[in-house]
Amino acid sequence: MMLNSTQVSYFTLGAYLEMGFLKYLYFLIILLFYALIICANSFMIIVICVNKSLHEPMYIFLCSLFANELYGSTGLLPLLLVQVLSDSHTVSAPFCFLQIFCLYSYGGIEFLTLAIMSYDRYLAICYPLQYNSLMTFNKIALLTALIWVYPLLINIMFTYGLTFPLQLCSNIINKVYCDNYYVVKLACSDTTINNIVGLCHMFIVIFGLVLLIIYTYIRILRVCFSGSKQMRQKAVSTCTPHLASLLNFSSGCFFEIVQSRFNLHSLPSILRIFLSLYWLTGQPLVSPLLYGLKMSKIRMVYKSMFFKGTGKPV
Template sequence: MINSTQVSYFILSAFFDTVGFKYLYFLLILSLYVFIVCANVLLIVVICVNRSLHEPMYLFLVSLFVNELYGSTGLFPFLLVQILSDIHTVSAPFCFLQIFCLYSYGGREFWILASMSYDRYLAICYPLQYHTRMTSNKIFLLIALTWLYPLLVHILIVFGLTAPLQLCKNIINKVYCDSYSVVKLACSDTSAINIFGLVNIFTVIFGLIILILFSYIRILKVCFSGPRQTRQKALSTCTPHLLSLLNFSFGAFFELIQSRFNMNYLPNMLRIFLSLYWLTCQPLINPLLYGLKMSKIRIVCRNLLVGW
């Protein structure tokens, strides 16, 4: 046990000996990061430069793709450096900065998906009133809320409640910095951050998930009671949103379970994969989901690539 005033860095103990394979892992992670950046930037550019895509749904998609770039940049460059390094340590200030970046990304992802479900709910359930309900001011307010609220909440959690804790250890059993892993190292009272974290999860995150599910239940009800053409059009636009929500919720659920319960009986590689899933698969899958499943984006991308 070390004195709390001496914790100036953390050791990431989940990294294993990669001698002989570290360059292969480096190239694999680098390839994923390059693909994520290129795919998300391409879709952002496609939506921004084409006036036919300047609709609320696509503006929310731009916000989603920007958030994928934000979260990926908080993880992948750090992983690349750690893979090539022989000593897997990180300074305390950078560790808390990474925690803030990754968790604000995760919270924002739920907010954006909720905004998108609300937009689809209005478009499909109230088509004649859609443009009067989804005004420019409301779009701006929703996008501002999705970006500002997670930032403010995680500034409070990370820098107001986690960083001031007195730590008696400095070993994090992850390949990146994790909020709850740091809290478990504390030798001071952690009840405030534990209560605040649970309240945030159950009131905000679960609340958003319930709102999203309610929106899509109403959407599906309208779809199956309408004509076949309307049903097919609605399902083609809603399917990517639902798949994205299920994918991210699945990854976040495993991260939550792994952080709060002892899962040392699992193989190290599996634990690493489960802890990274929510941070890597969403930025990787979303461009494919929306680029391939949404016809307007697919047609514009094809015309753009053919034109080149």
């Protein structure tokens, strides 16, 4: 039976396993992860906001990153907690499309933030004397607006402009959360436009951002190796958490794309679920640790707050 998505009142999430009494354990584990994400990312935002020594472009972009971790986690985990305890695993159609919008815009904001942070480090290390004139307040405001506005607008077009009007043959999504790709797979109507627009956006924007990040870090490494030992140490200390964060998020996205597009049914179901969730949960858990432990200025603020010490950057 062919149905317009406006006629579908709910979707069934069909990837949940029979958990029995283990569902209460899974619920507690997910709740713990969500609490850690909320506390850690909120704490990092508060630390940056209340300390004037951290009111610099890099830390402003970090605030945007941590705010996005809260946004993406809230788009996923509350519904996941409900579904783990549920027996029917259904979600209303409006909420399903809202979750799709939140999760995909989270991914776009994350990638764009990491790209702009690499550009900021490129200016700071390769053009230190001109940095303040190149990274002005107006430019920071413009880049921060770009980080949030572009992914939100583009995902309104994808979710509500292209996916929502599709004619659907089923309402069973073979996943533990609502996913745009899986909804498009349910379509009886032609999805050529969805596929072309999605592929073009992926190659032009995603790979464009990856190339920008690679270029900036190649230039940074060239400057580091040609500079003094102190400069190399400072650059490595600054760039290591950025590169680790990029690798962590990119790996999660890669695993999600591979297991979704190529239907790896030979993998155990629990492993497929883990891979589909990692890109949404791994980054919010890891980012506060990476930046909190690796960046010297943030460590100094921790010491002054909790140990009453002044310390010096390492």
